Amino acid sequence: TDAVSEGFGIKGYYTVECFDADGNLKWSDDIHNLVVTVGKNDMLDKYFAGSSYTAAWYMGLVSGASTPTYAAGDTLASHAGWTENTQYTGNRKAASFGAATLNQISNINNSSSAASFTMSATATIGGAFLANVATGTSGTLFSVSAFQSPGDRSVVSGDVLNVTYSFNLTAS
DSSP states (O other), X not given: OOOOOOOEEEEEEEEEEEEOTTSOEEEEEEEXXXXXXXXXHHHHIIIXXXXXXXXXXXXXEEEOSSOOOOOTTOOSSOXXXXXXXXXXXXXXXXXXXXXXOOSSEEEEEOTTSOEEEEBOSOEEEEEEEEESOSSSSSSOEEEEEEOOTTOSEEEXXXXXXXXXXXXXXXEO
């Protein structure tokens, strides 16, 4: 018999735009992510094993006070190479994803409703992350990412960071 085989690749990235208090674009970056092991397992458990699922996702910011490093074993409760930056108004920002596109590269993203962070202090930002809780460390970390060259980015009080996350499945 003839066997049919199909594979797929997964890839995600964040787009971060920084605007000053007057709405002028200061900088922007597209940063590829690391989908951590607990994030991959959570995705497979929900879809294939049918364990309970709530579609609640939140964006957070990574501190760039020291150069962040990421590992596949990172969790929301344990990530020795990086810390969360919370120098913005409110909690982590809700990420509301649209429907997946129907083409060669299936994509889901929150580009129609970017997570918006209004900075409340001068800080250095090292990247972004996606988790399923608005506060605390008891949830699931899905992915985390660092800025590309030139690396960490400076922000001041009043700057607004708009963060989108795109997740792609590609046929191979």
